[in-house]
């Protein structure tokens with residue numbers, strides 16, 4: 001068993017700082033106490049500038065009485081950035097990347113929802129894979145079009161290759177019929193993404209742009225157009241996933257989860273894995289390294305890139321009350337090992353099963369607590385597009401993500417996480433304990 005690397009186990013530098021409204025309260029108190037003194041000194045020093053003195057005192061007075069404005073100014077100045085609650089993300093870097101990632105995921109999510117309602121409903125029993133294929137290719141083409149328009153020099157690692165499409169003219173035209181009509185409701189947002197794809201050949205060409213080998217150098221986007229295909233067909237959980245890595249480090253992540261409840265405070269329930277396509281569903285998670293993570297309703301319009309609701313993992317004082325989530329597919333994560341780990345930790349509630357990176361989003365906002373992915377096959381290598389966005393979103397919400405050996409996920413090796421085995425994602429404070437029990441249970445296999 002390899003021991004956890006201390007370097008890799010350091011808390012993310014980008015974990016959100018604990019929100020501290022008290023710093024803003026303190027500053028208001030200071031301003032309140034010194035306001036009369038400031039006004040007095042100014043009027044003594046500059047008796048002729050009565051109007052300026054009055055405006056200044058009015059301004060300070062407004063700050064004292066409007067905490068929202070005060071904290072907004074503090075955030076802008078970054079003076080108290082470590083301690084003010086992040087009602088919005090103030091970005092000094094990756095602002096455009098975040099905006100395009102969010103809009104591209106929104107647009108692709110519109111396509112996946114249309115595919116579900118027009119083609120996928122009721123196909124599960126027939127084991128018909130074509131709606132998945134249509135949704136996968138269509139969403140990938142739309143996301144790559146947006147990336148190519150905005151960041152033409154960036155490399156892209158995406159799940160689908162167009163070879164299958166090139167042999168199947170029927171499939172190609174079905175996909176094009178959908179793709180050509182998908183757009184955001186807001187014209188300016190559509191323009192930001194470069195507008196519609198020109199024609200069917202351009203669409204096929206775009207799909208193939210996702211063939212980068214990945215690696216440790218430069219800017220690389222990872223795309224999973226529909227993660228959790230079985231969940232998608234069930235009307236359960238799936239995710240449209242996009243992340244930007246720079247020199248192997250995830251900087252920006254966006255996850256569109258069309259079937260998760262919008263309400264961040266809704267705890268996970270066992271029914272979450274199916275029939276979740278009604279009103280009140282659809283969440284867009286995002287994170288930028290060093291700036292926290294946020295959620296918002298998955299919309300069809302333009303976005304204020306810095307707005308959204310900051311999310312954080314739930315503080316767990318008692319691990320026996322923790323809420324686990326795991327894959328629906330026993331072939332993707334060992335249900336037996338998960339049950340043994342739960343038992344050792346004294347957890348009695350059954351794990352909530354759901355497909356896709358919606359698991360990462362769910363624990364990041366405290367709807368669930370811990371996500372384990374326990375290897376079933378000795379040879380399977382996880383794909384970077386299945387983890388990059390979720391890894392950042394959880395770490396930016398106050399969590400830690402490692403593999404079962406305690407190593408941080410390494411996105412710099414290529415298209416797969418060849419240096420890792422499994423996933424252990426949990427709030428930072430309990431991650432070590434959870435990992436210990438994971439290793440105890442898996443000791444025979446490690």
Ligand SMILES: Nc1ncnc2c1ncn2[C@@H]1O[C@H](COP(=O)(O)O)[C@@H](O)[C@H]1OP(=O)(O)O
Pocket residue numbers: 227228326327328329331332333354355356357376377380386
């Ligand atoms: N043996 C395996 N172990 C772990 N993950 C797997 C395995 N086989 C496939 N996967 C991947 O699991 C992901 C879904 O995860 P989840 O169960 O959490 O929803 C899919 O992207 C799928 O990849 P693929 O798209 O190649 O089938």
Ligand SMILES: [Mg+2]
Pocket residue numbers: 224226227228385386
């Ligand atoms: Mg996937």
